[in-house]
Amino acid sequence: MTDKKQLRIALAGISHETNTYCQGQTPKADFYTLRGAKMLASAGQESDVGGAVDACVSQGFEPVPVLFASTQPSGTIAREAYEEFKEEILTGLTAAAPLDGCVLLLHGAGVVDGIEDLEGDLAQAVREVLGDIPITATFDLHGNATQFMADQLNGIFVCRQYPHIDLHLRAADAVAAILDMLERGVNATCHLLSLPILLPTTTTFEGVGEATLADLLDLQARTPCVDLSWFHGFPYTDVAHVGSSVVATCYPEQLEQAQVAIASFAQQLWDGREQFRARSLDAQQALAEAQQCDSFPVVIHETSDNCGGGSPGDGTHLLRAMLDAGLGNEACFAFLVDAETATQAHKAGVGSSIAIRLGGKTDQLHGEPVETTAYVKxxxxxxxxxxxxxxGAPINIGPMARLVIDDMDVVVSSRRSQTFDREPFLAVGIDVHRYKYVTLKSSNHFRAGFQHLASQIVTADTPGLTTHQIEIFPRQKTKRRLWPIDSQASYP
Ligand SMILES: [Zn+2]
Structure with a gap:
């Protein structure tokens, strides 16, 4: 029996969902970093870092914090930024010796200028430094994974839920797996099957996503292996390995059954792919559908301008349609990202009226600014x-303002984020239960905070960088035919 008290587990990672269709690169300055005591202070938060720290502490291990760097989904990571973070992690791991294991806190869809597979590159470098001690990793289910990356790791633990409400639980699984390997004296290995599927963003809270996840968990319960994971993949990235994949983590004697299991689940995904096709309603169609509802509030989410997938969050297509429809005080919208307008409102102060050019400032795709007069509420x-x-985790969306435009409550923030829960509404005094139409920008994470209160959820797919219409994005890097953009796509 291994003495748990003496175990030292390093925690490190670079986590980024890279939308390669975003303009410009993501510089180092855009990342937030956690080191040392700051990383340990994530304890209690339902995040990957918080879950890993909690799991180490609760099992009597010593968590050894190295570096965690992350930022909002955005464009390709600048090479210099990645190399500096990577170097800091490798130096930190070397200095932290002796270590008994390492948990890497990753996303899976990271792309660096000149490096298509951030996670594979980082995992390989970490393996070279740490040798053959157990290295496991946690992932966002939106990762585009490679076997090369899997070959560097002894455990792959992908969050199962979308909204990702289980990141901390999967981090605990990644810690527990290391203990198991140390006790057995054998390292597990990871085996991946990649599917030529660009999966539209699919929640696991209902419908085909929920049913498919239930099937995966059922399969795992019947299969002797450490873990079965499903990467939905991230379609807004142009890399050779873009797509969905299924991964097994197993010990040598479990390999055959694990391979049968992932082959079976991969085939199920392929055979059932048409169920994942997403509806695409433009702003007017989405509003018309919402207005047919007879119980409230109806939550309308603009999936196509989701900062959580790399969009700017300042798109005006849905807002403009709502103003044109004259929804007035029946609707609230939180939030559009527009630092200029938020600053203007803060300077003018509560009770003033200001002439604004709201949103539509990042590019042409997401619409023109709304030029109007707004009351600062x-x-x-x-x-x-x-x-x-x-x-439990802090978030800073920068100075916010609740504006009233044509009797409609419209909230603006200064920093990019999607709307995860009701906090941005509550912060400026908005009780969403008092409105017929509650509008926000997010693809699915908002469901964790709104599904229980919404009478109905309507998806608006306006022109945007995270549209369901994934066929609009040019593909230069991938050599295989991909469903649903190519009718000739085939599997296996
Ligand atoms: Zn995700």
Missing amino acids: ALHDGRLIMQHMFR
Whole structure:
């Protein structure tokens, strides 16, 4: 029996969902970093870092914090930024010796200028430094994974839920797997099957996503292996390995059954792919559908301008349609990202009226600015504590303003984020239960904070960088035919 008290487990990672269709690169300055005591202070938060720290502490291990660097989904990571973070992690791991194991906290869809597979590159470098001690990793289910990456790791633990409400639980699984390997004296290995599927963003809270996840968990319960994981994949990235994949983590004697299991699940995904096709309603169609509902509030989410997938969050297509429809005080919208307008409102102060050019400032795709007069109803510093997904973690969306435009409550933030829960509404005094139409920008994470209160959820797919219409994005890197953009796509 291994003495748990003496185990030292390093925690490190670079986590980024790279939308290669975004303009410009993501510089080092855009990342937030956690090191040392700051990383340990994530304990209690329902995040990958928090879950890993909690799992180490609860099992009597010593968590050894190295570096965690992350930022909002955005464009390709600048080479210099990645190399500096990577170097800091490798130096930190070397200095932390002796270590008994390492948990890498990753995303899976990271792309660096000149490096298509961030996670594979980082995992290989970490393996070279740490030798053959157990190295496991946690992932976002939106990762585009490679066997090369899997070959560097002894455990792959992908969050199962979308909204990702289980990141902390999967981090605990990644820690527990290391203990198991140390006790057995054998390392597990990871085996991946990649599917030529560009999966539209699919929640696991209902419908085909929920049913498919239930099937995966059932399969895992019947299969002797450490873990079965499903990467949905991230379609807004142009890399050779873009797509969905299924991964097994197993010990040598479990390999055959694990391979049968992932082959079976991969085939199920392929055979059932048409069920994942997403509806695409433009702003007017989405509003028309919402207005047919007879119980409220109806939550309308603009999936196509989701900062959580790399979009700017300042798109005006849905807002403009709502103003044109004259929804007035029946609707609230939180939030559009527009630092200029938020600053203007803070300078003018509560009770003033200001002439604004709201949103539509990042590019042409997401619409023109809305030029109008707005009343400044309330202001806030934008520092919030998340209450559903990432429960307990702080988020800073920058100075916020609650504006009233044609009797409609419209909230603006200064920093990019999707709306995860009701906190951005509550911060400026909005009780969503008092409105017929509650509007926000997010693809699925919002469901963790809204599904229980919405009478119905309507998806608006306006022109945007995270549209369901994934066929609009040019593909230069992938050599295989991909469903649903190529009718000739085939599997296996
Ligand atoms: Zn994700």
